[in-house]
Amino acid sequence: METVLRMAFIYVFLMIALRAMGKRELNKLSAFELVMLLLIPELFSQAALRDDSSMTNATIATATLLTLVLLTSMISHLSKRAHRVINGTPTVLVRAGRYIEGNMNRERIGPEELLAEMHKAGYERLDQIKWAILEDDGKISLVPADGEKSPQNNDDDGDPA
Numbered sequence: 001m002e003t004v005l006r007m008a009f010i011y012v013f014l015m016i017a018l019r020a021m022g023k024r025e026l027n028k029l030s031a032f033e034l035v036m037l038l039l040i041p042e043l044f045s046q047a048a049l050r051d052d053s054s055m056t057n058a059t060i061a062t063a064t065l066l067t068l069v070l071l072t073s074m075i076s077h078l079s080k081r082a083h084r085v086i087n088g089t090p091t092v093l094v095r096a097g098r099y100i101e102g103n104m105n106r107e108r109i110g111p112e113e114l115l116a117e118m119h120k121a122g123y124e125r126l127d128q129i130k131w132a133i134l135e136d137d138g139k140i141s142l143v144p145a146d147g148e149k150s151p152q153n154n155d156d157d158g159d160p161a
Helices: 002-021 023-027 031-048 056-078 080-087 101-107 111-121
Strands: 091-095 129-134 140-144
Touching: 002 031, 002 056, 031 056, 056 080, 091 101, 111 129, 111 140
Parallel strands: none
Antiparallel strands: 091 129, 129 140
């Protein structure tokens, strides 16, 4: 029965802690935040299996990690400079239908990866793209060239989107 109570405590604690962090934290995880979330099971594993007779250390360590993530998010939100340091800045990969090879090399994105993103968005040729921007969250935004229509994404059920 002690194991059940320990697991119930861990579940409730994490549910409350992650909910308190807010929707943004769960929706847009940076690489650092993802690593932090992967550390939580390690912190609680010994306590859950009774290798550690006290859950206090695991709870304090997890609360500290979550608090640091929340503080980092708040600082990033309040300061543009801190936001650039913590989250990085967008990088232009294509300008006027031409690769910017230096930026692509620095970000380790090959032409085939960019072309795959273009094809997913419905573009067939590089000259259809005015800008391709690697956003700070790792997604690639595509801006069509002048005169190009943004491709319509239709659902498979035949209804227009």
